[in-house]
Every structure is written in C-alpha cells, then in structure tokens.
Amino acid sequence: MSASDFYALSPLLLLAGSSVLIMLLIAVRLSHRIIQISSLLLFAISLYSTVFTADILPYRIPPLLIFDGFSSFITALIIFSSLVVNILSYVYFDEKEESPKEYYVLLFLCTLGSCVLAISNHFVSLFLGLEILTVGLYALIAYLRGRNHSIEAGVKYLVLAAFSSAFLLFGMALIYLETGTMNFSEIGERLRTVDNIPVIFITGLGMMLVGVGFKLAIFPFHMWTADIYQGSPAPVTAFIATASKGGMFAVLFRFFASIQGFNFPEIITILSVVAIASMLVGNLLALRQNNVKRILAYSSIAHFGYLFVAFIPRNAISLEAISFYLLSYFITTLTAFGIVTLLSVRETDAEDIGRYKALFWQHPILACVLTASMLSLAGIPLTAGFIGKFYVLAAGLQGGFWLLAIILVLSSVIGLYYYLRIITIMFSKEEHAEIIEKKAHPGFYVASSAALVILTFVILLLGIYPDAVIKLLGGFSMS
C-alpha cells in the first residue's frame, strides 16, 4: 500500500480508528457526555476528510476498492447521517436503562461498513462491508435488550439478514462460476464477449438481488421493515433508514453500471416489476397505520421504489437524479426520525400517532420541523422532496419508461394521504392542555432541536434554490 492509498482511504481509516479510540475511552470509564462529544468530533473529522481527499479522484485500489465522485458523495452522505444520528442519540440514550457507551463504537463500525459498500468494486469488499454493517446492526437493533420489542426485532433481523446473506453469497458464487472473476469491471468485460446472458449468470444475479433487496427493503423482501423499524431505538431506526440503505443502493448501482445490466431486457423487466410493486405496496400498507415509525417504514419502501425509476433507465441524468434523491431523502428522513427521538420518553418511543395530537400548540418548532419533513416526503413543491421526485421522473421519462412514471405519480398521490394525516393531527386543537415534561438535559435537547431546525432549512433551501447542489452533482462521473 502506497502513501496515496492511505490518503484516499483516510475517511475509512478515521472511522475504524475512531471505533477503537472510543473503546479506549470506555475502558477508562469516561462519562457518556464526553464519549458522545468526542464521537461527534470524530464523525466531523471523518466527514471533513471525505471533502479534502476529493482532489485525487478518481482513484483505484485494485482489486477491491474504487473512489470516484459518486462514491465520495455517498460516503460523505453516510457519514453525515451518522453524525446527525449521533447528535440525537445523547438525549435518547441517556435516560435509558442500558449503558449507552458501546452504542457509539457500534455506530462507527456500522458507518464504516456502509462506506465500504459505497466504494467497493469487488464481491469480497461488498460482502465484508455488508457483514460489518449487518453484524453491527444486530446489536444496535436489540440495544435496549430488556425490552420485548427490541429483542424481537433483533432476532428477526438476525435470522432474515443471515438468510439473505446466504442467498447473496450463493449468487456471487454462481456469477464467479460463470465469469471466473469477482471484480465488477472484469465481470462486465466478460459479459461483453457473449451475446445472450448465460442462464447461470442470471440465476446468480437473481439470488444476489434477494440479498440486496432485503437490505433495501424493496418489494418481495419488505416484510421485516415495519417490525424492525418499530422495535429498534429511534436513532437506530434513523440509521437503518438512511446510512444502511444508501451504501447498498450505491453498490447496486455501481454493479449494474459495470456489468451494463441495463442492456439486458430480462433484468430491466425484473427491476421494473420490483419498482412498481414497491411503490404501490409501500404506499398502500402505510394508509391504515397508526404508528409513526411503521408509517415511515412503509414510506421508505415506496421511496426506494421511486429511486428505481431513476435507476432503471441508466441515462445521462440517472446518476444526478439518484444522488439528489438520496440527499433529499436522507435529510428528510433524519429530520422525521429526529422528531420521533426528541419526543420519546424514558419508557416508550413517540410512535403512536396520538402522541402527536396538538403537537403544534405545545412544541411549535418541532411541529413545524416535522411538517416540513412530511411535506418533503410527500413531494410538495418548495421542498427537497419535490425536486428529487421531479428529477427521478425526468430520468424515467427520458428513458421512455412511461409505466414507471405513471405509477410513481399515482402512488405519490396515495402517499399524500398518510403524510397529510400526520400534519392534520399535529395541528388539531386539543381541549385540555397536556403538561410539557421537563427534559433532563436542556443543553443537549436544544442542540438536537437546533440540528433539526438546520436540517429543515436545508430541506427548504434544496427545494427553493437547488442550483448549487445540482451543479455539484452534475460534475460526478462514475469510472
């Protein structure tokens, strides 16, 4: 490994080093507060390192890793969402019965796994990144191990994730059998020499889609989502919804771009069916839910269906559309789960929709923040979600995928119902005023609220004046 390899790897090295450092801080019995603040600083440093290493892009560390504009952007996005999750975690975990310290070590490791996914160009790094992420998440989901819901969610995730990993591995083995290589670009080169897709290859690809689809919670593999979103602690749910899915989506996109899977009609058909079903199923299942975490879980299924509308055409603006959509979805989801986290009390998470009744009259700022994020999820103009959806539609229509575009619009209309329902509940007038509970840590509470308010401004800024970001995203290339 040369010096420039280390330079390119520095965000990952920082994340890995931070997890060890935090473990040492735990060993000398520092307080939760110091550990939280130092991990916040370490996240900020690794985020900054993704920016200052941007000058050597594109860069390869053969055979495993690849660094280019897209992967660097996704890495930064993942680290940023972990940073936000980290800010929200203090208030949430400090009043819980478990010692919250190991949480930060696992958060660093999960972030590392997700970043490895985003930069991997080889089955080995894909699988290792996925497993680091998944093994960390087992413990994070069941972190409040005294609670039945948490344990149930943890065990469900363990069984299903292990099963889907087995499918993924078998799929990789079949592709290796057919092509004799595990490097994405080399697989693409081998495929270019054949006219028809070999049967073994398409079988392997299908099995890999099972593993990937589980992680992204798209249609036939979405059953776990609601239970696990509900059972895990609110900050962890925010992490699952953003960082863990973003890395997987990036590697899926890179893989399909390298093997030029978009030229094979069979693959396009499979992906279109998955996308249509995800959009419809996600939105329809959310309609009758009364649990905010479950609603957000189903909405995430639909949102990844939308992302596939930009993914399938693979044209000039696909990459831009996907990057922008991921950015807006991450920020919006983090804001929504941030509110859930801040409203949670010691015993239960604020997941019942009744908890949000007349929220506006008690916490006007939090209610406004949640309103903005719900509007953005629904794709109302002047929010980031609208521009993202517009981009996705443009990418789909440019590729001539009319059916996908029509389903996207229809299912967004269905989706409006449950997003607006949450908003109306927040603004409904309540007869008797509820006593506002005192928070134990006013400083951290204010800091978390301030972070959410800033995110809300970013949502609005992206919706009103997206030019700057679009210019940045337009410069990306995938090597």
Added chain:
Amino acid sequence: MEIAFYITAAITIISTLLVITRYNPVHALLYLVVSLLSLGMIFYLLGAAFAALLEVIIYAGAIMVLFIFVIMLLNLGKETAEQEKKWLKPKVWAGPAILALVLFIELCILLNTNDQAQYISELHVDPKVVALSLFRPYLIGVELAAMLLMAGVVGAAHIGQHKKTVLHRFLQEKEGT
C-alpha cells in the same frame, strides 16, 4: 479420482439431510460434524488442501466441539446421567461413525495414490499462495474482516452483559458509606 468425489459428495448430502431431520440436537450435531468433515474432503479433492485443513480445524474441530459442549451443558438436571447413557447407545453413534469411517478409508487410499492422481482438478492451491493473496492484493479485506470481528465482539459483549448484582441491604449500606 472422480469416484472419490462422488462418494464424498454423497456422504455430504446424506449427512446434511440427516442433520435437518433429527429430533435430538446432539444427534443432529454428530451428523453435522460428518458433513463438515466431508466438505473438507471435497476441498482436498479440488486441490485446496489448505482450505480443507481449515475446514477441519475450525468448523469440525473448534466450533462443533463448542456446540456439543454447550448443548450438553444446557441439559443439566437430575436425569443428566441417564441422558448421557442414552446418548452413548450404539444406535446413536453408529450412523455418523460409519460415514466418518468411509471418509477415513477414502482419505487413506487417496494418500497412498501418487501425487497427481489424488486431485480432480489441475490446479493446486498451497498455503503459500493463499497467504500471498491474502496479504498482498486482499490486505484491505483482511483488515475489514478484523473490523467485522470487532463489531461482533462488541455487540455480543453488550447483549450478553450481566445485570448488576443485587446486593443484600447490609452490604449496600456498607458500600454507600
């Protein structure tokens, strides 16, 4: 030695099927050991002697013994002795033993044949090649595997933590002062 491959493959499939159809976990585990041993044998036949050794040492050796111990220790009770007697009936160990014996005979025959004819593939992978590829091109993979283990250990340490021991009130007072 194609015939050796087919025998081993048959043993692998039979023993794995028996693993998932046994009622008693200990019986299943005995077949699982055989299944892992025959997998090691398949690796050997393919020319990957090092992978075969690792399979035997790590899976059939360390992990399975751990499994068997845990399951045996979980059954602590009054009838433990009787239960152990039941487990030691020939009906229980005969099946796995016969399958393992077939594997052993096969291995002996293979070791006596000449060097090239042992394997069913042209390519041999000796430990040196494995080490070179692990610590040159795939070095980052090895490091990532280390992080994976760390995630597993930290997670398991948290989930498996003992609750604080509840002290007697006299002791509590003493600690408070």
